[in-house]
Amino acid sequence: DGGITQSPKYLFRKEGQNVTLSCEQNLNHDAMYWYRQDPGQGLRLIYYSQIVNDFQKGDIAEGYSVSREKKESFPLTVTSAQKNPTAFYLCASSIGLVNEQFFGPGTRLTVL
Amino acid sequence: AQSVTQLDSQVPVFEEAPVELRCNYSSSVSVYLFWYVQYPNQGLQLLLKYLSGSTLVKGINGFEAEFNKSQTSFHLRKPSVHISDTAEYFCAVSEPGGSYIPTFGRGTSLIVHP
Numbered sequence: 001d002g003g004i005t006q007s008p009k010y011l012f013r014k015e016g017q018n019v020t021l022s023c024e025q026n027l028n029h030d031a032m033y034w035y036r037q038d039p040g041q042g043l044r045l046i047y048y049s050q051i052v053n054d055f056q057k058g059d060i061a062e063g064y065s066v067s068r069e070k071k072e073s074f075p076l077t078v079t080s081a082q083k084n085p086t087a088f089y090l091c092a093s094s095i096g097l098v099n100e101q102f103f104g105p106g107t108r109l110t111v112l
Numbered sequence: 113a114q115s116v117t118q119l120d121s122q123v124p125v126f127e128e129a130p131v132e133l134r135c136n137y138s139s140s141v142s143v144y145l146f147w148y149v150q151y152p153n154q155g156l157q158l159l160l161k162y163l164s165g166s167t168l169v170k171g172i173n174g175f176e177a178e179f180n181k182s183q184t185s186f187h188l189r190k191p192s193v194h195i196s197d198t199a200e201y202f203c204a205v206s207e208p209g210g211s212y213i214p215t216f217g218r219g220t221s222l223i224v225h226p
Contacts, residue, residue, distance in 0.1 A: 004155075006155075031213075033213070040121075041218070042202070042216060042217065042218035042219045043156075043202070043216045043219075045213070048213060088153075090155055090156070092155075092156075097206070097212070097213045098144055098206040098207065098208050098209075098210065098212075098213070098214065099144075099206075100146055100158050100161055101156075101158075101214065102158075103148075103155030103156040103157070104155050105154055105155045106153070106154065106155050108153070
């Protein structure tokens with residue numbers, strides 16, 4: 001089945017540690033995205049990538065980093081510079097920038 | 113660039129009643145419009161989309177939406193809701209031919225009471 005996978009579903013880390021969230025898609029989509037979701041805040045765009053080896057900052061990129069070395073993969077690293085990293089993180093992909101997005105199940109990160 | 117306003121942050125409704133979730137957008141050019149649903153602790157799922165053609169769009173789970181260009185609206189409707197429709201609903205807009213990714217609204221929480 002085609003789709004997007006995110007792992008793990010739940011992640012716990014100590015304050016000050018970097019952590020990498022996985023996102024893989026087998027839909028052959030060019031574009032991929034990372035969103036952060038906090039209660040009552042809707043979706044906030046962290047980073048997006050239109051093609052391999054290229055990515056752009058979104059609205060809240062500070063404290064995060066990404067890579068796009070393969071079309072299928074778009075991992076997100078939450079660094080120790082992110083002041084409030086506890087949140088629900090969603091990965092998505094689409095054929096092109098303006099098209100509908102397909103979302104993964106999300107990763108809930110809790111920093112203790 | 114486009115923007116989206118979902119006028120209601122929360123909509124409570126009784127089971128089997130009709131519901132309308134409102135979405136207005138701002139754009140100076142032609143648009144693509146989307147409605148997504150998010151159940152608790154899950155990702156978003158596409159409900160329906162308007163790309164062109166008929167202004168009345170039917171989606172999954174008995175939902176439909178009507179594109180109104182003059183009012184720049186894309187309201188989501190369902191004639192009779194179920195408890196299982198309780199979820200967060202997001203409206204999104206993009207501009208075909210543009211270089212902007214879709215813009216999402218802040219979401220509307222639909223709460224269906226028995």
